[in-house]
Amino acid sequence: MLKEFKDHIVNHFPFLFSGKLLIACSGGLDSIVLTRLCRLLNFEFNIAHCNFNLRGLESDNDERFVKDFADQVNATFFVRHFNTEKYAKDHGVSIQMAARELRYSWFNDLAREHQFDYILTAHHADDNLETFLINLSRGTGIDGLTGIPEINENFVRPLLPFSRDQILEFAKESKIKWREDSSNSSTKYLRNKLRHDVIPDLKSVHPQFLQNFGATVEYLKQSNDFIKNQVFRIKKELFEFLEGDIIKIPINNLRDYGNPRTCLYLLLKEYGFKAWDDIEKVVMAQSGKQIYSETHRLVKDRDNLLLSPIVEGISNRSYNIPEEENMIMIPSGTLKFKIVEEMSDVDLKTIFVDKEKLKYPLTVRKWKDGDYFYPLGMKGKKKLSKYFKDEKLSLLAKERVWLLCSGKEIIWIINYRADNRFKITPQTNQILKIRIT
The missing domain is CATH 3.30.465 (Uridine Diphospho-n-acetylenolpyruvylglucosamine Reductase; domain 3)
Structure with a gap:
């Protein structure tokens, strides 16, 4: 198996030879064999072990075993204790999901803190089959049927092509010791039931079942890649x-x-x-x-x-603008206020108003039912709801509208239309330019 493993690394993961690695090691058969293989290939690695405190003394003995093993292979040892049951209860998840979230979060923390390039886990071909069947039983799209990814961000799973039987045979030939997790023998968990009751029957039906499954997963991955490329093309067009x-x-x-x-x-x-x-x-x-x-x-x-x-907490927000303020940031941009000598070009993002007509502090707020204004260049008032309908604004566009107000009066539907009551006239003494960027 060592030669096959080395060839697999050379062909698919040559970067591991020069990378700084962290190996997740539970003390079980799979992770111990992975670590031994990595040592035989002279990888630079450290070991991380999770103590989930779920099996009392057995969990503590696993920890001591992995610590001694790390010393044997001359690797730095990291360990973290978790209150897994409390986490599961607090977050409303299963024990298995809690353990998964806790360990992956910690592994990522270690990688950031110690600049590990990659995190290696010991998932193998049988794990891949179990995951496939679990996803199939729960109902899934094609993504759930493409198996465990060999590379997922900084996580690498170099044992995926190898079966549990191959790993076990290598361990026995090499006289490798490992720890057995007593909970793995229980069939109350779906994964264990598949492992002990379902998968052996599938393998007995066809001696090449696991290899054929691996080929099928590869076909599904290729099909999924094709679908993703088509979806990307459609998005660009649509x-x-x-x-x-x-x-x-x-x-x-x-x-x-x-x-x-x-x-x-x-x-x-x-x-x-x-x-x-x-x-x-x-x-x-x-x-x-x-x-x-x-x-x-x-x-x-x-x-x-x-x-x-989804943007939370904006609908009831408002902003006050004192007279001395010349710039304020709002969700749709930055409002800038400047006294000018004369009007220049007006566009949807710029208005000019008679400053002496304003009542400070000005207010920026969301629009509400019943709001009305006097559209610049028109006679009479108009409800905002009618104005939005005439402008054919979508529901989302209307929700994103902000108003600049003087007291209860609307100065500007920002990015749309100014109010006639604050326009520049021959009697204007101070011209205030307001622009949103």
Whole structure:
């Protein structure tokens, strides 16, 4: 196995020979064999061990075993104790998930603190099969069927092509000692039940089952890469990026790509949307229908879908601007105030007002139902809701509108229209230029 392992490293991970490595070592068969193989290849590495305090004295004995093993292979030893049960309860996750989150967080902390280039874990081919079956049983897209990645950011899994039987045979031939985790024999966890009850039967059906599974996963990975490239191409053709991190998706254009339901799901899943039926309902719904992921919101707006990040805590925010202030930052940009001698070019981002008509402090706030203003260049007042409708502003665009106000009166719908009541006249003594950048 040593020669096969070395060839695998040379062909796929040559950077490990010169990298500063951290090996995650539980003391079990897989991680002990991985560490031995890395020592035989003269890698530079340190060892990290997690004590999850779940098995009492057995956990402590595992820790002592790995510490002694680290001394044998001349590696620096890191250990961290966790209150795993408390973490699981506080975060509402399973014990297995808690242990996973705790160890990966700590490994990343160690990598940053000690400048490790890569973190090695001992996942192998049987682990890959177990993960595949777990994801399949829970319902998953193709991403969940492509197995454990060999490289994921700074995590590397060099044992993935090797089976547990190969690892065990190498350990016995090399007279390597390891620790057995008693919890691995319990079948109350899904992974263990698959390992002990299901997978042996699958292997007995076909002697080459594990190898054939590995080939299938490779085909799925290649198919997934092709799909991702197609999705990237469609995004470039279909997505229109608007101001304020809003993405507009024309619904009619979706149909040009065939199977719009699947197409839309693939386009939106990276934004946290997972419910196919909910996405489809938004497409068919009336304007204004919206759904949320943890990070984004999808809104039906006439013949378009509008995708935007969720921004918390802005709707009720307001800003006061004292008279002496000449610049203030707001979510949509920076407002700048300057006394000038005369008006210059006016655009959507610049207005000129009669300073003596203002009541300080000025206020920047969100618009609300019932707001009205006197549009510059027009007679009479107009409700903002009517103005937005005439301007064909989308629901998201309306939500992002900010008002500059003097007392209860609107000076400017920022980025859109100034108010007639504060315009420059022949009687104006002080011209105030207001610009947003």
